[in-house]
Amino acid sequence: RNQKWLKFGQKKLEVQNYQSMLAMIFAVEEINARPDLLPNITLGYQIYDTCTVLRRAAEGTMWMLSGGSESIPNYRCYGPSRLAGIIGDSGSTRSILMAQILGLYRYPQVSYFSTSPFLSNRNLFPSFFRTIPSDEFQSRGLAQLVKYFGWSWVGLLATDNDYGQIGIQVVKQEIIMSGACVAFAENILTSLLNRNAPHIVQVINKSTVNVVVVLSSDSDFMPVVEELLKQNVTGKIWVASESWSTSALLSKDRFKKILVGTIGFAIHGGQMPGFREYLSSLHPSKHLNNPFAKEFWEQIFSCKWNEEEANATNQRCTGRESLESFIKKADFRITFNVYTCVYTLAWALQSLLQCKPGEGPFQHGGCANISSFQPWQLLHYVRNVNFQVNDWAYIFFNNKGDPPAIYDIVNWQLGDTGNMEQVIVGIYNSSAPHGNTLTLNNAAFMWNTGDAQVPYSRCNPSCPSGFQKVTIPGKPFCCYECNLCPQGEISNQTDAVECDQCSWDMWPNEVQDRCLPRTIEFLSYTDPMGVSLATIAIISSTIPICIMLVFFCHRTTPIVKANNWSLSCLLLVSLSFCFLCALVFIGYPRPEMCLLRQVGFGMVFSLSISCVLAKTIIVVIAFKATKPGTRLRKWSGIKVSYSVMGFCVLIQLCVCVTWLSFSPPFPELDIRSQSGVIIIICNENSPTAFWCMVGYLGLLAALSFIVAFLARRLPDSFNEAKFITFSMLAFLSVWVSFVPAYLSARGKNTVAMEIFAIISSSWAVVICIFFPKCFIILFRPNMNSREQLMKKDKVYK
Known part of the structure; x- marks a missing residue:
């Protein structure tokens, strides 16, 4: 049978490393015993210890390539079997050096613990593969874990080697891209004995972060943990990389108040059927040729085989110790990766063995x-290997030589005995459908607070609903102020970056977390103010009619005859309409009502003031016409009064018709004047036309006032000009006061202000002109005589 050799790069004699070596031996022996894998082919192995030294790694690589007792570049001493591939090294730095050499010869190299993303560069390392995921996947996963728990303010620690520096760059970039911030990023200096622990702990203590991501080995992180214990820095959540997430060194009881609640990524473990039984069968007496068996036994049971050393420590190995307790606690994660490495090369050799001539991957x-x-021929099959390791895990490599990234998420919890245990609480699978790479059992977590409530780690407290985050100049974007949403905007979630504008017909509630329909406002008949004004207007409109009835009943009396009966009646009717026109301003502003409001107001008031002006002119003409030889007698007739009144009304009518023809008023929903309210108003459309109409009324009133004022000294015991003067003075005072009040009022108050001005100015005319006459007619009938009217007032002599 042909024998092929697998070379294995080893660090130093440690329990974990020796366990990995045993896994390699176990896998080789298992494959050799299988009839379905490499039949009639026996795999062999040679083990070389690099002692974690780069020089020894380079020497070992050259020695394995040379095949002899000496390292000779570009020379291969072919023995009875060929070198198939190399498994190792465990450290990324040494694997990089080995891969640079092995890549020149295209020798397959499969590492079980080298995680540097740098090794994924196929241009530099064309023959490198690994059964452990690249740190690039872990770094992204760690950032995703931080994002999952909502931690936006984290610190970073990393060793100053390739593993830490490359990893921390990816983690930092991914954390920032996920929307979180890095409070600090400190390096653990491996060149220093204390790993600059005091400085690191000081930085952690001063920072407000509650979560720290650590990319380091357990031995490098140990001095920092010791310093944390020394300074009693507790209450932090540590996010561990796979290098120390399952560390037995840091799981000691004295560190539990520092590290309990730690979460981290751990190498995904797999089942190796029969390996536990294989370990339990180990005994130094059965492996006399194994130089490591006795030392392994001594380290496991803390005893010595040597009698002198045993007497000194009072702990002698008896050989009757049981490995059962060790096997129960043993971590087989890295061991499983070594096992998978052996099978990777074995299945590649199996594919090479099963190649059929004419159907092969090579030339022709x-x-x-x-x-x-x-070597390059086997390399082709290693690239395309795809096999099932256990019931569900498959091993294959992407175009960078990386396997599917699968990690266990572990949580450091206190067990029933009070010891720290690494409990699997989830899994990270990079090949899972998008968005499902991270699967966690939230109920299984136990934090340093002693409960399942996720700890808080933010630069600032969360902004509640109704507020938005505003960055603080000079600080990271995760440090912010919470400002209330601007008027008309809401935020219905915590930590809103910006507020949302409510639609035009909606307005925020008091806490500004949702939009409510705006209140619709107009002066209605159901409103107390509207009811009051309508009642006053209706009652007031009856007063001129009552006065007219009084005048009608006493129409033969001198005081009624002297006041131009027909003109007085017309004035009283117009004043009654002035009061009633206020009703048009109350109610829902419909289009036809908007056309009638201001135009009706302007026309009836122009009629009233025109009557007053006509009365004033007639009074002046009447008294001037009594002088001998005057020609004014012919102008004292009723036609002059109606002509003056008609001419004045015609001008106002022209203004109103022009207004309605070119810019008619229309209903409008005003959402700007008052917050949270839709004010339904009649938009005048042309402010110029509106103020021309009001200004014309003022002009008529001013003319009446001037003429009446000039005629106030006419000799008469009952001088009509005096009352017209007072009435116009009151009328003008009301409307002059109306202008600033109207411009400053908002909503229905604007309409109410105009109604008040209409009623007040109408009352001014009624009271000043007609109340004195009614008083004499009703209460002083003795003064209602021709003699009294013609009596000269001594004051005006």
Whole structure:
């Protein structure tokens, strides 16, 4: 039977490393015993210890390539069997050196513990493969784990070697891309005995972070943990890389108050049927030619075979010790990767062996000879290997030589005995469908607080609903202030980056976390203010009619005759309409009501003030016409009054018709004037036309006031001009006050202000012009005589 050799790169004699070596031997013996894998082919192995030294790694590589007792470059001493491939090394730095050499000759190299992403470069390392995922997957997974728990403020620790530095760059980049921030990134200096632990602990102590990601081996992280224990720095959540996530060294009881609650990525373990039985069968007496068996036994049971050393320590190995307790606690994660490495090369050799001439992958469909194949030929089959290791795990390599990235998520918890245990609480599988790479059992977690509540790690407390995050200049974007959403905007989630604008017909509630329909506002008949104004307007409109009835009943009396009965009646009717036009401003602003409001107001008021102006002019003409030889007598007739009144009303009518023709008023939903309210108003459409209409009324009132003021000294015991003067003065005062009040009012108050001005100014005319006459007619009838009216007032002599 042909014998092929597998070379194995080893660090130093440690329990874990010796266990890995036994896994390799176990796998080789298992394959040799299988009839379905490499039949009639016996695998052999040679083991070389690099002692974690780069020089020895280079020497060992050259020695394995030379095949003899000396290392001779570019020379191969072919013995009875060929070198199939090399398994190792465990360290990335040494594997990089070995891969640079082996890549020149295209020798397959399969590592079980080298995780540096640098080794995925196929241009530099064309023949390198590994059964452990690249740190690139782990780094992304660690960042995803941080994001999963909502930690946005984290610290980073990493050793100053390839493993730590490459890993920390990827982790930092992924954490920032996920929306979190890195508070600090410190290096563990492996060149220093204390690993600069005091400085690192000082940085951690000063920082507000509660979560620290550590990419380091357990031995390099140990001084930092010792310093944390010394300074009593507790309450931190440690996120562990696979190098120390299952460390027995850091799982000691004295570290539990520091490290309990730790979560991390661990190498995914697999089953090796029969390996536990294989380990339990080990005994130094059965392996006399194995130089490591006795030392392994001594380290496991803390005893000595040598009598002198045993007497000194008072612990002598008897050989009756049982490995059962060790096997129960043993971690076979790395061991399983070694086992998988052996099977990788075995299945590649199996594919090479099963090649059929004419169907092979090489030139002209050729196949390689199992007895004399070239390294590059086996390399082809290693690239395309695909086999099942256990019931569900498959091993294959991508175009970078990396296997599927599968990690166990472990949580450091206190067991029933009070000791720390690494409990599997989830899994990370890079080949899972997008978005399902991380699967966690939240109920299985136990944190350093003693419960399952996820700890908090943020630079600032979360911004509640109704607030948005605002970055603070000069600080990371995770450090922010919580500002209330601007007016009209909401945020219905915590830590909102920006607020959302409510739709035009909606408005935020008091806490600004949801939009509610805006309140619709207009002066309605159901509103107390609307009811009050409508009642006042209706009652007020009856007063001029009552006065007209009084005048009608006393129409033959001198005081009624002297006040131009027909013009007074027309004035009283117009004043009644002035009061009633206020009702048009109350109620829902429909299009036809908007057209009628201001135009109706302008027309009835222009009619009223025109009547007042006509009365004023008639009073002046009447008294001037009494002078001998004057020609004004012919202008004292009723036609002049109606002409003046008609001309004044015609001008206002022209203004209103022009307004309605070119820019008619229309209903409008005003959402700007008052927050959270839709004010339904009648938009004048043309402010110029509106103020021209109001200004014209002011002009008529001013003319009436001026004419009446000039005629106030006319000799008469009951001078009509005096009352017109007072009425116009009151009228103008109301409307002058109306202008600033109207411009400053909002919503229904604007309409109410105009109604108040309409009613007030109408009352001013009614009271000042007609109340004195009614008082005399009703309560002083003795003064309602021609003699009293013609009596001269001594004051005006």
